[in-house]
Amino acid sequence: MSLLYVIVAFVFFASILIARKAKKKTLNLPPGPPKLPIIGNLHQLGSQPHRSISKFSEKYGSLMSLNFGKVCTVVVSTPEAARDVLKTFDVDCCSRPYLTYAARITYGLNDIAFSPYNKYWREVRKMAVVELFTGKRVQSLRHVREDEVASFVDFLKQSASAENLVNFNQKLMKLSGSVICRVGFGINLKGSKLENTYDEVIQGTMEVLGNFAAADYFPVIGRFIDWITGLHSKCEKVFKAMDAFFDQCIKLHLDDESIKDDFIALLLKLEREETELGEFQFTRNHTKGILLDVLLGGIDTAATAMTWVMTHLIANPRVLKKVQAEIREVIKNKDDITEEDIEGLEYLKLVIKETFRINPLLPLLIPRETSNDVKIGGYDIPKKTWIHVNAWAIHRNPNIWKDPEVFIPERFIENKIDYKGLNFELLPFGGGRRMCPGMGMGMALVHLTLINLLYRFDWNLPEGMEAKDVDVEESYGIVCPKKTPLELIPVITKWT
Numbered sequence: 001m002s003l004l005y006v007i008v009a010f011v012f013f014a015s016i017l018i019a020r021k022a023k024k025k026t027l028n029l030p031p032g033p034p035k036l037p038i039i040g041n042l043h044q045l046g047s048q049p050h051r052s053i054s055k056f057s058e059k060y061g062s063l064m065s066l067n068f069g070k071v072c073t074v075v076v077s078t079p080e081a082a083r084d085v086l087k088t089f090d091v092d093c094c095s096r097p098y099l100t101y102a103a104r105i106t107y108g109l110n111d112i113a114f115s116p117y118n119k120y121w122r123e124v125r126k127m128a129v130v131e132l133f134t135g136k137r138v139q140s141l142r143h144v145r146e147d148e149v150a151s152f153v154d155f156l157k158q159s160a161s162a163e164n165l166v167n168f169n170q171k172l173m174k175l176s177g178s179v180i181c182r183v184g185f186g187i188n189l190k191g192s193k194l195e196n197t198y199d200e201v202i203q204g205t206m207e208v209l210g211n212f213a214a215a216d217y218f219p220v221i222g223r224f225i226d227w228i229t230g231l232h233s234k235c236e237k238v239f240k241a242m243d244a245f246f247d248q249c250i251k252l253h254l255d256d257e258s259i260k261d262d263f264i265a266l267l268l269k270l271e272r273e274e275t276e277l278g279e280f281q282f283t284r285n286h287t288k289g290i291l292l293d294v295l296l297g298g299i300d301t302a303a304t305a306m307t308w309v310m311t312h313l314i315a316n317p318r319v320l321k322k323v324q325a326e327i328r329e330v331i332k333n334k335d336d337i338t339e340e341d342i343e344g345l346e347y348l349k350l351v352i353k354e355t356f357r358i359n360p361l362l363p364l365l366i367p368r369e370t371s372n373d374v375k376i377g378g379y380d381i382p383k384k385t386w387i388h389v390n391a392w393a394i395h396r397n398p399n400i401w402k403d404p405e406v407f408i409p410e411r412f413i414e415n416k417i418d419y420k421g422l423n424f425e426l427l428p429f430g431g432g433r434r435m436c437p438g439m440g441m442g443m444a445l446v447h448l449t450l451i452n453l454l455y456r457f458d459w460n461l462p463e464g465m466e467a468k469d470v471d472v473e474e475s476y477g478i479v480c481p482k483k484t485p486l487e488l489i490p491v492i493t494k495w496t
């Protein structure tokens with residue numbers, strides 16, 4: 001009798017497997033390069049996946065299939081295909097894949113950026129857009145940006161007097177971190193007990209999330225590999241440090257109820273009011289998950305964007321001269337530079353756009369996952385396929401951009417393409433439902449800082465170096481920074 005059960009079970013499972021295989025065979029999947037058994041195309045990613053993938057897309061087209069271990073992915077690399085994914089079929093393509101270490105660090109996906117597309121995400125994203133990232137809130141926090149930029153300018157004056165080199169990668173990260181800590185956590189980092197913990201938390205989290213995680217691609221054995229490489233224990237260590245950091249920041253708020261205007265105060269209010277998000281009630285873990293998004297989303301991005309703008313300006317003296325002339329003409333000896341001043345600075349806006357085109361900070365955005373079977377461009381894309389939108393490839397497509405490798409802000413004079421999610425040719429903030437909600441906040445700091453840097457100071461390269469020697473190579477991580485630090489000497493001017 002029991003043998004009969006075994007045979008029936010065997011026939012049942014075998015027929016499911018055969019049916020699945022048959023279905024897969026009849027699917028019209030996007031084309032892609034040949035794959036190796038088990039690892040698929042992982043060996044072809046290289047140290048800069050956005051670049052290697054772009055090369056394959058030139059051969060296989062705007063929608064291309066790749067396999068990474070057990071994961072099936074589709075890479076999107078033209079504006080038309082990006083429009084399909086981010087607009088026409090956005091609702092089917094806007095979930096996120098389960099990433100093992102992101103899940104741990106976000107308190108079980110209780111955040112916005114890594115949460116799958118579900119009722120919780122829809123509610124929390126709505127809350128964030130209405131409460132945390134509104135234009136009004138960005139405005140109300142301008143005094144923080146102005147204070148921090150002013151003390152950065154003081155630091156630059158001292159460096160200029162001593163003719164010291166300033167490491168932009170490092171110093172702009174500090175500036176951006178100080179702003180986010182005040183805006184998000186209500187703490188003044190400088191000289192505080194949390195300063196060292198903060199460095200450990202930020203760097204550690206970026207490293208854990210930027211590392212290759214075998215667990216995401218190979219069931220069972222992947223976790224073992226991560227355990228051997230030390231990623232697992234590193235993640236646990238970083239998680240503990242981060243959790244302790246959040247607890248200390250939250251305690252400061254609970255001890256002093258007069259702290260009202262930052263993100264923690266707002267999130268604690270939602271906890272107290274027992275706000276409902278979908279089927280869930282807003283808890284401390286949600287507060288911490290969202291704080292993590294603010295740390296990750298807010299610090300590296302703005303700092304790296306400013307470093308890239310300065311890098312391209314130094315490498316292109318003609319553009320630097322032109323943008324400084326514009327700023328000095330518009331600001332005209334006004335000492336209190338404000339964020340509104342960006343309005344009159346048309347050329348600076350073009351410089352920033354061109355920087356985002358040539359160096360999108362997240363070249364493959366954040367991976368998406370289909371939540372239904374979907375047909376795009378005549379191809380079948382099954383449920384649970386990962387989708388990478390290769391913004392880097394789109395930004396360098398020679399059919400859209402003439403001389404795509406060259407830094408030419410003037411290309412945007414006639415061309416009205418913008419980065420606010422409506423033009424699929426330029427996607428530094430992504431697009432569709434998952435588009436970056438912190439764009440206004442990030443850009444406010446980028447604008448104010450750049451106006452100050454370019455209005456008040458001239459900039460010299462280190463002794464013996466010329467503009468043509470400036471290295472514009474990027475390295476790969478969760479955000480793509482300049483590979484070698486940008487080091488410049490500030491020079492006092494009559495506008496300082």
Ligand code: HEM
Pocket residue numbers: 112113114125293294295297298299301302305361362365366367427428429430431433434435436437438439441442443446
């Ligand atoms: C120059 C600055 C910034 C750039 C270039 C940038 C870029 C991006 C990109 C490319 C995405 C992925 C979009 C997608 O998957 O389609 C994203 C998502 C996100 N960003 Fe930003 N970002 C910036 C600033 C900020 C700031 C200041 C915050 C918060 C304080 C923030 C919070 C987020 C969050 C929470 C998400 C996830 C959205 C979701 O999945 O629903 N970002 N950002």
